Amino acid sequence: MTRTPPDQTTAKRGRPRAFDRDAALAKATQLFWQRGYEATSIGELTRAMGINPPSLYAAFGDKKALFLEVVSTYGETYGAFTRQALDEEPRAYDGMARLLREAAVSFTDPTHPRGCLVICAATNVTEQSSDVEADLRALRAGNIAEFERRFRAAVEAGETAPDADPHAMANFYAAVFQGMSQRARDGGTTDELRAVAEMAIAAWPKP
Amino acid sequence: MTRTPPDQTTAKRGRPRAFDRDAALAKATQLFWQRGYEATSIGELTRAMGINPPSLYAAFGDKKALFLEVVSTYGETYGAFTRQALDEEPRAYDGMARLLREAAVSFTDPTHPRGCLVICAATNVTEQSSDVEADLRALRAGNIAEFERRFRAAVEAGETAPDADPHAMANFYAAVFQGMSQRARDGGTTDELRAVAEMAIAAWPKP
DNA sequence: CCGTTTCTGTAGTGACTGCTATAGCCTGGG
């Protein structure tokens, strides 16, 4: 293990890297997001990134590590709106409504691939990549658990009908969110996704 | 083009087939359903079907044709409940409710892979299989169009609020259905999917 | 019996997969 993780502040001995690491990562993100993990080959990646295989492996480790880094930065950029919506809105209802409405826009944004990378980029996978699939699955499970915690607090705070079930609500809104991603991939328009969001918001068990 | 399509009633000249074509197709269905189209290799298929590659190609054409035949029989068996629910229930509300409740059971049935094959078996795909992806996409689009037709009739029949939007409703229930498939793939239980179904059913715009 | 037809297993095809050995290039520190 001689490879240094992304750490651009250390001493700069040796020949400097000839490409922009962040720009290359962004290119990889686009490809993985569009085609998925296994359907994107190293050849496609290096071509899009404008580098040769040894440079990719020196900079990112291997295909799996590159993908996980893509997923990580995705969560801090494109996918950050979900956590923000829940964190910044005082009431769970407002947070979930904002989350779904912003998803309708983000999932159909023409400046990047459609849908959510965490949901769609590692679904059809061979046995040898089942750990990558499991990683994304765990991310999704964490998000749903976050939904449920938020909803449980909301029920206790009287923001819902008193008999509302936080677990059921978390599963419902997760299914709607993941369904919206799927619909976006299939070509659903922003307005169509917005309509889905509004019907799901209207299903909130009001107090 | 000397190959004969599945036609077991024609004259039986030549050496007879040594394996059960339907049983082999069922095995292929399980594999494609579980892993997806491209992640399932001919080697895995022939091993599971108990035959050699030439037998597979003689009986089914090629990988793409085999998959499409799998999809076709899937629609007449495992996936038939969706059409039946809408066709057999006089009221659209009852049809959709039944469809979602049966999906909660079917998507988590332990006797076969989870979720819906049409939704999940060709999502991450290379360029050379984009036609397969498009085929399933078209099937999904057809189902949504069917939802919308059914809902439009329901609105005109006064089975909903008068200002209900059939297009929005079709998109909403399609998203929930596809989301339930995704949740099932991620390990969601029958009861959790049932809870999702009930919240979606409760969102029906009642008259 | 023969000849035709179709299936079967063996053993490959070329093209691609993720990945890397090697050698040369370019930089810093001493």
Added chain:
DNA sequence: CCCAGGCTATAGCAGTCACTACAGAAACGG
């Protein structure tokens, strides 16, 4: 100025992919 360190490109690794040429086996009609 030299050398060590890290990046670069070329070229190629073993393995797998979907698919098939070939020859033998098993059924039919005549």
